[in-house]
Amino acid sequence: MNELGPTPTKVSLLEIARTFNHIALASFGGGLGAWSREVIVVQKKWLGEEEFLSAMTMCRIVPGANQVNLAVFVGTKMNGLSGAVAALVGLCLMPVTIVMTLGFVYFTFKEIPAVKGALHGASAAAVALTLAMVIQTGQKCLKGLMPIAFFLASFVLNGLMRWPLLVTLAILAPLSLIWAWPRKKTVAA
Structure with missing residues (x-):
């Protein structure tokens, strides 16, 4: 193991896509950074804690969506350019499909109280996940x-x-x- 984390090993494209699909779907509604850290650092051990924090910092500085940038970084590290494409497909395909469907449902049924309540619950969960990541990474850095x-x-x-x-x-x-x-x-x- 090097100073920044585990030495990279080549991971299959399917595994990269499945991992980022899991991150995207598990964090639907918010908390994507927290789930990314949990899966990439804790479960898969593809990056060490310091390397993840450094990568997230760079992903926030460069243009583009933070998590898309992180997916490109991790996918490239795990399997080159094709790994980056697999990570992007895994991260974006299902959420885009779900958002398009939910957009249709929202604009069709937005005045129903149950829909308003579900949206309030999802936003509260997103805040809690983000706060959990702040506490976990703050203790480290x-x-x-x-x-x-x-x-x-x-x-x-x-x-x-x-x-x-x-x-x-x-x-x-x-x-x-x-x-x-x-x-x-x-x-x-």
């Missing part, structure tokens, strides 16, 4: 005063004050890079 300070600053700026994400990143990313930049160790004489 928020060690020390500065990581906690950067976390709190981003939460306050983006979450509470509702500053745009790009503005929050423009402020905090350079500061965090300066803080994390490797420094030469001085030898005491």
Whole structure:
């Protein structure tokens, strides 16, 4: 095992597609990041915790949907370009089909109280799954005063004050890079 996680082994395209289909369907309504971590890191052990967090960070920075970017990353790591395609098909095919069907049902029956109640329940579950992921990953990476300070600053700026994400990143990313930049160790004489 290397520093970032397990050494990659080639995984079948069917297994990649099935895994990402499972992630997509198990997290329907929200919590995709939490399920991705649970399946990719804990169950399948395709990535280590640090590598997953690094990949998620990069997937949030580059353009595109975070989980689609993660699927491409993991699929490529597991089986090259065809693995990336298998991961995308697994992640997107069934949810797109379900969303199209639900969209039809919603616009046809949106005034029925049971439909409104189901939507409220799904949103509560999504919030709970996201909170669970924050707690689990926070325990792993928020060690020390500065990581906690950067976390709190981003939460306050983006979450509470509702500053745009790009503005929050423009402020905090350079500061965090300066803080994390490797420094030469001085030898005491």
